[in-house]
Amino acid sequence: MNSFPQRHIPVLGGQAIEMLEPRKGGLYVDATFGAGGYSRAILGIPGTRVVGIDRDRSAIAGGFDLVDRAGGRLTLVEDRFSNLERICAAQGLDAVDGVVMDVGVSSMQIDVAERGFSFRQGGPLDMRMGHDGPTAADVIASASETDLAAIIYIFGEERHSRRLARAIVAARQEAPILTTRSLADIVSRVVRSKPGEIHPATRTFQALRIFVNEELDELHLALAAAERVLKPGGRLVVVSFHSLEDRIVKNFMVERGKAGGGSRHLPELAHAAPSFVILTKRPVTPDDDEISANPRARSAKLRAAERTNAPAHAAAALPAWPVLADVLRRG
Incomplete structure (x- = not known):
């Protein structure tokens, strides 16, 4: 009997866990804990350990019961998921077997x-x-x-x-x-x-x-951090809900999934080996039944990739769009 019954099923939750492929004894990061849907599914595999991250204090508080039931296998951290590399280090984890994230605002917050x-x-x-x-x-x-x-x-x-x-x-x-x-x-x-x-x-x-x-900056930083903490063979699974997010995820995976072309100005990029193998040639989307049950699912897209043994690529500069601190200072 599963001791971690699902009270909340994330959008594309089954497909996300299938892509993540949690295995016995594995170490995983649920980078957007929310109602704990991914964490419950992962903890259903014997011996797994999960670090759950959420910047929303109410989500962390809502997960205390699951922490108790997990018997030391779930650690919750109130923080931004862009800090997942530092969070893993604080937990004594040099590398993990998987990172899963559900990007954007949650139903709990909207409601x-x-x-x-x-x-x-x-x-x-x-x-x-x-x-x-x-x-x-x-x-x-x-x-x-x-x-x-x-x-x-x-x-x-x-x-x-x-x-x-x-x-x-x-x-x-x-x-x-x-x-x-x-x-x-x-x-x-x-x-x-x-x-x-x-x-x-x-x-x-x-x-x-x-x-x-600062959601899009957070996503850029979180993807790069996931690349650095994943073991070879570890998997990154991301569910996004609008085109801006999905474009960032797609571009990240495509860029990391190919060898750097290099140039005469930056010849070292010519030798950058792919750090990921893309698992989703096309994004996974909800079927009609899931959309009927949850209309908010209609725009969801899932993308997944598996870490190679190549070094992490150098993190790119963030896009030059409006920044919160700068806007408020100018105002």
């Missing part, structure tokens, strides 16, 4: 109005996955019109970004924008949607959430 992620529920304009740092309201209050337009365009892929930025700046001069509904109302006056289309505020809220939590 709690007080967290301020959803425009469909009234709540404070917060959007922080953790419990520290600036909120979305802070960004809306102080970012310049230029920065707001860039944030909404880059992280929300919203073509009306300039008009929205102007409208936000004009509205905040009249009164502070402190709630999800007040921001959603401003956006809805600028962006019109037809029946059957996504809510007008969807892309703007996505952009703010990604920006406040």
